Amino acid sequence: MSLASVLLGALGPWQIVLIVAAVLLLFGGRKIPELMRGLGSGVKEFKDAVKEDDKTDSKPEK
Secondary structure, eight states: OHHHHHHHHOOHHHHHHHHHHHHHHOOOTTHHHHHHHHHHHHHHHHHHHHHHHHHHHSSSOO
């Protein structure tokens, strides 16, 4: 059993509501979309870098 499945299994609906409320209080409603946009672009850059690395590794060296 992985750590993620243990943690996700331990979170109930009330804990999720509390986490969401805490995030809204800390960052505010206007800041959340900006944070998610930044996270999405970071993930996209990571995926592109992994793809680029795979392409360079698959070429045979002479």
